[in-house]
Amino acid sequence: MIRFTDVTKRFGEVVSLDGVNLTVAPGEFVTLIGPSGSGKTTILRLAMTLERVSSGTIDIGGECLTHMPKGDRMIPADEKHLRRMRQRIGMVFQQFNLFPHMTVLRNVTEGPIRSLGKSREEAESRARELLELVGLADKIDVKPGKLSGGQQQRVAIARALAMDPDVLLLDEVTSALDPELVTGVLKLLADIAAATDITFLCVTHEMRFARGVSDRVVVLDRGRIIEEGTPERIFADPVQPRTREFLAAVLDRE
Structure with missing residues (x-):
């Protein structure tokens, strides 16, 4: 690969x-x-x-x-x-590089919508699955500044996975x-x-x-x-x- x-x-x-x-x-x-x-x-x-x-x-x-x-x-x-x-290709960095003005859900959906051409409904459905996977299903409407460092890194991981990388x-x-x-x-x-x-x-x-x-x-x-x-x-x-x-x-x- x-x-x-x-x-x-x-x-x-x-x-x-x-x-x-x-x-x-x-x-x-x-x-x-x-x-x-x-x-x-x-x-x-x-x-x-x-x-x-x-x-x-x-x-x-x-x-x-x-x-x-x-x-x-x-x-x-x-x-x-x-x-x-x-x-x-997906990448998760040392720094979380989340968009501070966007909610957790939008941080995860922005890439698939803009880069992969997914519909908002499809992107949000997948994002909710991934945020459940990383243990943040209850944080979808929260902005990154309200999260701990570990939670922000979990959002970054979900965001990378949302792009369906090889x-x-x-x-x-x-x-x-x-x-x-x-x-x-x-x-x-x-x-x-x-x-x-x-x-x-x-x-x-x-x-x-x-x-x-x-x-x-x-x-x-x-x-x-x-x-x-x-x-x-x-x-x-x-x-x-x-x-x-x-x-x-x-x-x-x-």
Whole structure:
């Protein structure tokens, strides 16, 4: 469902990703871990088209995201191509990015109505289902400013799911939450992953969550993938010394 092929991303003289090759199968939950500055979030930003690759290609569902055909060659994707491809991808950010002047219900329905062309009745019906799923059925008429951080993140998750994405990108979704709210949001995501066929690509510093929900864990360092495998192997028997060093540091903090 997701394929990075020889992807490099530079910011001026800084190489954020260096020839990354990564494949995520349909329905798989893959978690990216590694030290700050290792390139994890850059991978998500490229997949969400918030940044463009410096070289290499990204495919979503067998179709190139970063490039498009023109005659007998591939050229960088134009905005029309990117808009169409974005409809297959959802993202939940560190910050909730809700519309403060809209109710919870309207926050969830605005995207499907404007971007997917759904009727208001259809969008609201689906939004109510999703808000029930995330435990906020009683908050549909409330504006985000009246919600806790955990509740706002649940609205953001419902909003992403309302777009019926093939792929859901999660970028440190609990980092802005108070510690007592983290467990509930992580359990919700684990339940959604278990109950749907959505493909997940996740960046997190919550190692217990990565170990518990992931099908595969990918370790990055200095813009390169240095190791990947099942959570059981990565956390119990990492091969690379840099992985052992990183895990020792973060698990000590937990």
